[in-house]
Amino acid sequence: AQKITQTQPGMFVQEKEAVTLDCTYDTSDQSYGLFWYKQPSSGEMIFLIYQGSYDEQNATEGRYSLNFQKARKSANLVISASQLGDSAMYFCAMSTGFQKLVFGTGTRLLVSP
Amino acid sequence: EAEVAQSPRYKITEKSQAVAFWCDPISGHATLYWYRQILGQGPELLVQFQDESVVDDSQLPKDRFSAERLKGVDSTLKIQPAELGDSAMYLCASSLAYSAGTEAFFGQGTRLTVV
Numbered sequence: 547a548q549k550i551t552q553t554q555p556g557m558f559v560q561e562k563e564a565v566t567l568d569c570t571y572d573t574s575d576q577s578y579g580l581f582w583y584k585q586p587s588s589g590e591m592i593f594l595i596y597q598g599s600y601d602e603q604n605a606t607e608g609r610y611s612l613n614f615q616k617a618r619k620s621a622n623l624v625i626s627a628s629q630l631g632d633s634a635m636y637f638c639a640m641s642t643g644f645q646k647l648v649f650g651t652g653t654r655l656l657v658s659p
Numbered sequence: 660e661a662e663v664a665q666s667p668r669y670k671i672t673e674k675s676q677a678v679a680f681w682c683d684p685i686s687g688h689a690t691l692y693w694y695r696q697i698l699g700q701g702p703e704l705l706v707q708f709q710d711e712s713v714v715d716d717s718q719l720p721k722d723r724f725s726a727e728r729l730k731g732v733d734s735t736l737k738i739q740p741a742e743l744g745d746s747a748m749y750l751c752a753s754s755l756a757y758s759a760g761t762e763a764f765f766g767q768g769t770r771l772t773v774v
Contacts, residue, residue, distance in 0.1 A: 550701075581762070589767060591752070592767065593764065601680045637701055644678065650701050652700070652701050
């Protein structure tokens with residue numbers, strides 16, 4: 547069975563600093579995809595970044611990068627130069643084979659001025 | 660910009676009443692998901708469609724929940740009768756392909772309160 551674990555219920559960071567949100571996963575499948583989504587207080591889920599299990603390079607999208615360590619089964623999200631608008635819930639998710647997208651419990655990020 | 664449409668945005672219903680949510684995925688997206696998100700938790704998959712067929716409904720409480728996607732386009736999720744524990748955000752998502760690496764796009768959700 548697939549499982550995503552996010553051990554940080556909440557994180558605090560100062561504006562312009564970098565922050566790392568942790569995510570570990572468990573699957574017996576060789577082919578899988580890892581995703582990070584942002585959920586502001588308004589409720590919609592916003593796609594941030596994707597990493598495929600066979601991708602050799604870590605994914606990057608603007609200020610977001612994914613630190614993929616396959617042997618450790620971790621897929622941490624790094625946000626560089628945090629902004630006030632980054633305050634939100636962040637969810638790590640995984641899909642395998644039949645595209646079933648399983649989510650972790652989330653990390654609430656608060657960016658302070 | 661194409662987006663997943665959901666209605667209503669908010670719904671308040673009394674316990675034991677019936678309630679229905681509607682979702683219109685992005686045009687051309689074959690895969691459609693319904694998720695339930697209880698406050699403070701991550702989304703939990705209720706049902707996944709590929710075109711009009713159900714791929715996974717293992718977590719759908721079938722005694723009270725039903726979902727359909729008759730023409731393989733829009734979808735309806737129904738709860739009858741609603742219970743207090745059903746209060747949650749119901750999220751619909753769609754994706755283009757049926758593979759591990761395809762991004763899912765989410766609608767704004769329906770926030771259900773059962774009183």
